[in-house]
Every structure is written in C-alpha cells, then in structure tokens.
Amino acid sequence: MLPTASDPSVRWPYLKRHEMRIVLVTGATGAIGKAIARQIAGRPDTEVVLACRNAQKAGQAVREIVETTGNRRVRYELVDVSRKSSIQALAERWRGPLHVLVNDAAVTPRRRQETPEGVELQLATNVLGYFWMIQAFADHLERWAPSRVVNVASYWAGDLDLADLEFRRRHYDNNQAYRQSKQADRMLTAAFAERLGPRGISVNACHPGDVRSALSNNLGFGGHQTPDEGARTPVWLALEPIGHEQSGKYFEQTQAVCCPFASDRESVNGLYEACLRF
Ligand SMILES: NC(=O)c1ccc[n+]([C@@H]2O[C@H](COP(=O)([O-])OP(=O)(O)OC[C@H]3O[C@@H](n4cnc5c(N)ncnc54)[C@H](OP(=O)(O)O)[C@@H]3O)[C@@H](O)[C@H]2O)c1
Numbered sequence: 559m560l561p562t563a564s565d566p567s568v569r570w571p572y573l574k575r576h577e578m579r580i581v582l583v584t585g586a587t588g589a590i591g592k593a594i595a596r597q598i599a600g601r602p603d604t605e606v607v608l609a610c611r612n613a614q615k616a617g618q619a620v621r622e623i624v625e626t627t628g629n630r631r632v633r634y635e636l637v638d639v640s641r642k643s644s645i646q647a648l649a650e651r652w653r654g655p656l657h658v659l660v661n662d663a664a665v666t667p668r669r670r671q672e673t674p675e676g677v678e679l680q681l682a683t684n685v686l687g688y689f690w691m692i693q694a695f696a697d698h699l700e701r702w703a704p705s706r707v708v709n710v711a712s713y714w715a716g717d718l719d720l721a722d723l724e725f726r727r728r729h730y731d732n733n734q735a736y737r738q739s740k741q742a743d744r745m746l747t748a749a750f751a752e753r754l755g756p757r758g759i760s761v762n763a764c765h766p767g768d769v770r771s772a773l774s775n776n777l778g779f780g781g782h783q784t785p786d787e788g789a790r791t792p793v794w795l796a797l798e799p800i801g802h803e804q805s806g807k808y809f810e811q812t813q814a815v816c817c818p819f820a821s822d823r824e825s826v827n828g829l830y831e832a833c834l835r836f
Pocket of ligand 1: 584586632
C-alpha cells in the first residue's frame with residue numbers, strides 16, 4: 559500500500575514505520591518553546607524531552623502537554639543552559655536516540671548580569687547555550703543521523719562586536735545585547751552546518767514570530783502573534799523534510815531568507831573560535 563500524507567514515515571522518511579522521533583527542546587517552559595514542544599508532541603510517533611531549569615514549571619508544562627495532546631511520551635530533564643557543566647552533565651546522562659535538538663531558551667535581563675562562571679548572561683544563555691548544546695549533543699545526533707538542529711533566532715539581530723561580546727567595554731543595553739545574541743545564533747548556524755554536515759546533521763535557524771513573553775516584555779515589546787503561530791516555523795524545520803534537505807539557512811514564516819550575517823565567513827569563523835574559548 560502506498561503511504562499517505564498522514565503517515566509518519568512520509569514526514570520522516572528515514573525512520574522505519576512506528577519508530578519514534580526523539581526531540582529535545584530547550585526553553586520549553588516559555589511562550590514559544592512550550593508551543594513548539596506541544597505541537598511536536600501532537601505529531602504521531604514523537605517523544606519530546608523538555609530541557610528546563612525549573613522542576614516545578616517543567617512538571618507543569620509536561621502535564622499540560624500530555625493532557626492536550628494525549629501523548630504520554632513527554633518528559634523533562636533539568637539543565638541550566640547558561641552553564642557549560644550543566645549542559646555537559648545532561649549530554650552525559652542522555653540515553654537512547656536523539657533525532658532533533660531545538661535550541662530556544664533565551665533571556666533579556668535589563669541589567670548586566672553574569673553567570674557564576676563570570677560570563678555575561680545573554681551571551682551565556684542565548685549564544686553559548688546554543689553552542690554548548692550543539693557541541694555536547696553532536697555525538698548523539700550523529701549516532702542517529704540523519705538528524706537536525708533548529709536554532710530559534712530572530713529577525714531582530716545586529717550590533718555584534720567580536721571584540722566585546724560580553725559588554726565589558728560597551729555600556730550594557732539589553733536590547734543591543736539581545737540583537738547581538740540573535741545575530742550570533744544565525745552566524746553559528748552557518749558555522750555548525752558546515753562542520754556537522756559531513757556527520758549527517760543539518761543545522762538551520764529561524765525567526766519564530768512576535769509573541770508576548772517575559773523575554774519580549776523585557777525588551778519593551780508586546781507581540782501580535784500567538785505562541786502557536788510563533789512555533790510554526792521552528793516545528794516545520796524540526797519535523798518536515800525541509801529541515802534535512804536544507805542546512806545553514808535562515809527562515810522567516812517558512813521561507814528561506816538571505817542572511818547577511820551568515821555569509822560573512824571571516825566573522826562567522828571568528829565567532830566560532832571565540833565561543834570555543836569559553
Ligand atoms: N517572543 C518573541 O516575540 C520572539 C521574537 C523573536 C525571537 N524569539 C526567540 O524565541 C525564543 C523563545 O522566546 P520566548 O519569547 O518564548 O521567551 P520566554 O517566554 O521568556 O521563554 C524563555 C525560555 O528560556 C528558558 N531559559 C532562560 N534561561 C535559561 C537557562 N539558563 N537554562 C534553561 N532554560 C532557560 C526559560 O525558562 P524559565 O521558564 O525557567 O524562565 C523559558 O523557558 C528565544 O530564543 C527568542 O530569542 C522570540
């Protein structure tokens with residue numbers, strides 16, 4: 559019998575029928591991340607792991623997702639993505655397959671803050687958090703290739719200063735630090751796509767949507783889209799064939815958009831090398 563469009567093996571042609579797709583989502587207690595996790599859990603044969611820092615919020619998010627989707631294969635793992643050691647511990651205790659990593663967790667503190675390791679918090683969470691997650695889970699993803707990474711970035715991006723990534727010389731402005739971090743996410747997408755492509759791992763970035771959240775409120779923005787609308791493009795990249803057919807690309811509203819940051823190879827490699835030093 560020919561497969562139909564609702565057959566999961568059509569959406570994910572590399573898996574055998576009834577094999578699970580395992581998806582790890584950071585930021586899954588937040589506005590967009592929770593919608594991403596819920597939409598993915600609502601698809602057939604998917605298992606979703608919420609990577610969260612707060613056990614109470616994580617447990618609540620798992621219960622909500624299980625109730626609304628009926629998918630009982632939803633659980634959480636605790637991790638602080640602003641800390642390399644916490645990410646490494648999660649990767650070390652990870653057992654079994656991993657097919658998709660969605661990097662979504664981010665912060666926009668109004669005053670400059672540092673992690674206990676002394677790294678400026680937006681750089682640590684929004685940039686190094688993505689970088690360290692990809693690095694730490696690359697071997698897992700390779701084992702289950704073809705696999706993929708989706709980096710939730712933004713169209714609101716710019717102001718990256720490679721010589722002052724932590725706002726030690728510049729006056730800290732949370733909007734400028736955020737724009738820098740999202741530019742970096744788009745650049746690192748290109749850097750990792752090149753390095754991980756030969757290992758069967760595709761890496762893409764996207765703007766989700768404009769959604770009211772703790773993050774957007776800190777920047778003084780509201781948001782005219784629902785979390786589900788914001789989750790649409792990241793989920794599309796996480797599950798549909800496009801997320802494997804393309805790599806190193808940046809998408810808005812399910813359309814590839816030319817990214818000037820990603821095409822500046824010298825800066826992309828400079829940023830990658832800078833991240834390796836943390
Ligand atoms: N909202 C928008 O309009 C918009 C527009 C463009 C791009 N984006 C991007 O979309 C993504 C999600 O944003 P959002 O608006 O949904 O933000 P949000 O509601 O504030 O959610 C942020 C999430 O990140 C988690 N997080 C923060 N620091 C963490 C850490 N150190 N360790 C583990 N988890 C941590 C938060 O956990 P807690 O719940 O524990 O705080 C929360 O789950 C971000 O990458 C953002 O840049 C958003």
